[in-house]
Amino acid sequence: MLRTLLLGLVTLAASLVAPAAAAEPVAEPGAATTQNPISSSFSDTYADPAVLRGKDGWWYMYATSDPLHEAPSEFGLMHIARTRDFADWEYLGTVFDEADRPAWTTGSSFYWAPDIRYVDGRYVMYYTVTDTVAEPGPWNFAIGVVTAPTPAGPWTDSGGPVVAPRPTGNGDYFNTIDPALLAAPDGKRYLYFGGFHGGLWVTELDESGLRAVGSPTQVAIGDRYEGSFVVERDGWYYLTASSANCCAGPVTGYSVYAGRSKSPLGPFVDHEGVSLLDSRVGGTQVLAQNGxxxxxxxxxAIVSDVSGQDFIVYHAIDRNDAWLDAPGGVNERPTLIDRLDWIDGWPVARAGAGPSDTPQPAPTTSSSLGIVSDDPAAGEALRAVAGSWDAGTDDDGDAGAVGRLVPADGADDAAVRTEASAPREPRVEADVRVPTGGRVAVEVADSGPSGVSVTVDDAARTLTVEATLGPRTVSDTAPLPSRFDAGEWTSLAVEVRTGRATARLAESRLGDADAVVGVDLPNGLARPRPIQLTVSGGEAQVDNLTVVAAHQPVTERVAEPVPGDEVFAEEFDGDLDTGWSWLRPSSSVTVGEGVLRWPLESVDVVGAANTGPLLLRTPPEGDWMAETKLDLDLGSGTVRNYQQAGMIVRVDDDNLLRLGDVAIWGTRQVEFGKELDENGALRWGAHLGGPVAETMWLRIMHTIDPATGEHRYRSASSRDGVSWRWGATWTLPAHTEPSIGLYAGGGATPATVAAFDWFRLYEVR
Structure with missing residues (x-):
């Protein structure tokens, strides 16, 4: 991630409306829960998290190079922890020590943003390198890679970068940072990387996954996104990435957005069809701060539990404790986890409610039916119905105890079945090794000739799902990619839910896919029956076997704010209402004929100068919503830093919020920022939204926290005044009396006029 230097060290980089009951599952009594931050038991900061379930059944979580604790704490070179349930964690140590830094990196390099995957029977970690030996000068960012036989190491460096530094030609380097791998059904592996300076890119990797091949393709414009993560779902590739500054302490507005494409190479567009490559940049909001x-x-990172529920694992900053006590200048960014829902084809955290700060249902990580997931042949939960089902040990990998399903002498098949019936809508998952040239099948809802069968066939090189009810059979088959190796562990997941059976074969079970198949079931086929695993053509090995009820997805977003009755309107027809007052008035501003015309000047209200004029008024008591219609042609593509106009909430010149249409280098974005005085230091940070147009509608909704009296302000923008995109929430102290109003400025060249058509205040429904 892009960091800034501060005090000589590198700073390493919910909605206001209560969620509807349907969108907020509540943990049953005694059920496992998590409480953010999930990393607090072993660290104070744990940024840029990556998660993978190892073949040993543990869930491993990795983090960027940072001090692990408040002082005294050494500067760890990427961290490793593990858990069984996402509630209790064990810290394992660092990826690198000072003595074993990769030789092609410098002794002063930082290592950021690990991305962990399972590739060809070993664990592969991609990471950011800030300084390399081969390139002169600092900040020659590159992507490195190490491999290991287990998720805890030991790690072996590849000897050079996966993606080398990319000079800009102007004496510096593009941000070749923040790697993320995708193994796609087309048989190729793709590595996504990049950041604000240079944009997001994707490159194909060679068969080893350790070197880039061919020419990279740009997938998102610069000055907007970093920290990409890509998943495949329902035939779409979703590029999710973070926007804004990661590390601005108590004014950090970092957030996550998404675009999707039918190709791993893009183009990626948001839910309104706006490209992430557009100067007026698109992106559908996935996660933003909620107050x-x-x-x-x-x-x-995005990870699925064994019920099929997705979760988003991310870092955040406690606005009341934004910095490590020492060393100075390092943002304190612990790891959080929240449910990730898919609504109308788009990912969104907690149905739009944002980050949680109360106990939440934990990911499901263990099996029902008495199955010991990481030792599936233990106990009496499953019994052999053909051949043998015995406990074994993984002699070629790190899986530990495994189940061995072996045909009897002279027989071709073996089968094992659960003693108990699975739920009516089950999800079955296992890591499997398929016999070379043989088959492994999972059978669900089996009742004589009827049932659902999913088969991995190494001889035919196919994944097939077949559903039969009496004389009726439906099926779907997908080819296995050339990279599929029957002798290596592969994750197979089978799910029956809402009248459909799906199966997914994947290397890392992180939104990747070797193959995906699915069929709509004949009515009446889904029923609670035992689960059966069958092998043909030799021995199969099974590990991390789980049978649980398939998750019940949340399908409706939490309610968005709606304006109520209008309580004030300024139409700019003539003289301003007496409630307005000017701060640092400008003679160039005119009012009349339904428009306030405000020529942009080289002035600003952020920072120490405080030269910009402001038009302010006292808002109503209680909850309210302010709205304005703004005409502002900032063009596209050209650098016009930082021309802008919009609405402002002001306590004083050093404590304010600002929502505007802004030119940021070559992009045009909606910026909702905050400035505050933190112990004598002015801090500025912003949430970035959009997209924008020449005519924009902007909203700020104000509510009061009933427990603390704190002011909360949430942003929204629209390109048509009908469809609104609600954004982040900033706060101001309870004891203040902020004004609301309008502003414009940021630069006089080229000559540009902001035209406000009206300003209105509403009650909030």
Whole structure:
């Protein structure tokens, strides 16, 4: 992630409306829960998290190079921890020590943003290198890679970069940072990387996964996104990435957005069809701060539990404790986890409620039916119905105890079945090794000739799902990619839910896919029956076997704010209402004929100068919503830093919020920022939204926290005044009396006029 230098060290980089009951599952009594931050038991900061379930059944979580604790704490070179349930954690140590830094990196390099995957029977970690030996000067960012036989190491460096530094030609380097791998059904592996300076890119990797091949393709414009993570779902590739500054302390507005494409190479567009490559940049919001303690929510990974429920794992900043006590200048960014829902084809954290700060249902990580997931042949939960089902040990990998399903002498098949019936809508998952040239099948809802069968066939090189009810059979088959190796562990997941059976074969079970198949079931086929695993053509090995009820997805977003009755309207027809007052008035501003015309000047209200004019008024008591219509042509593509206009909430010149349409280098974005005085230091940070147009509608909704009296302000923008995109929430102290109003400025060249058509205040429904 992009960091800034501060005090000589590198700073390493919910909605205001209560969630509807349907969107907020509640943990049953005695059920496992998590409480953010999930990393607090072993660390004070744990940024840029990456998560993978190892073949040994543990869930491993990795983090960027940072001090692990408040002082005294050494500067760890990427961290490793593990858990069984996402509630109790064990810290394992660092990826590198000072003595074993990769030789092609410098002794002063930082290592950021690990991305962990399972590739060809070994664990592969991609990471950011800030300084390399081969390139002169600092900040010559590159992507490195190490491999290991287990998720805890030991790690072996590849001897050079996966993606080398990319000079800009202007004496510096593009941000070749924040790697994320995708293994796609087309048989190729793709590595996504990049950041604000240079944009997001994707490159194909060679068969080893250790070197880039061919020419990279740009997938998102610069000055907007970093920290990408890509998953495949329902035939779409979703590029999710973080926007804004990761590390601005108590004013960090980091957040996560998404675009999707039918190709891993893009183009990626948001839910309104706006490209992530557009100067007026698109992106569908996935996660943003909601007014509770957590701000700066981003740099994430997406992981599925064994019920099929997705979760987003990310770092955040406690706005009341933004910095490590020492060393100075390092943002304190612990790891959080929240449910990730898919609504109308798009990912969104907690149905739009944002980061949680109360106990939440934990990911499901263990099996029902008495199955010991990481030792599936233990106990009496499963019994052989053909051949033998015995406990074994993984002699070629790190899986430990495994189940061995072996045909009897002279027989071709073996089968094992659960003693108990699975739920009516089950999800079955296992890591499997398929016999070379043989088959492994999972059978669900089996009742004589009827049932659902999913088969991995190494001889035919196919994944097939077949559903039969009496004389009716439906099926779907997908080819296995050339990289599929029957002798290596592969994750097979089978799910029956809402009248459909799906199966997914994947290397890392992180949104990747070797193959995906699915069929709509004949009515009446889904029923609670035992689960059966069958092998043909030799011995199969099974590990991390789980049978649980398939998750019940949340399908409706939490309610978005709606304006109520209008309580004030300024139409700019003539003289301003008497409630307005000017601060640092400008003679160039005119009012009349339904428009306030405000020529942009080289002035600003952020920072120490405080030269910009402001038009302010006292808002109503209680909850309210302010709205304005703004015409502002900032063009596209060209650098016009930082021309802008919009609405402002002001306590004083050093404590304010600002929502505007802004030119940021070559992009045009909606910026909702905050400035505050932190112990004599002015801090500025912002949430970035959009997309924008020449005519924009902007909203700020104000509510009061009933427990603390704190002011909360949430942003929204629209390109048509009908469809609104609600954004982040900032707060101001309870004891203040902020004004609301309008502003414009940021630069006089080229000559540009902001035209406000009206300003209105509403009650909030």
């Amino acid at each position: 509770n303690r957590w701000i700066g929510v981003g740099h994430h």
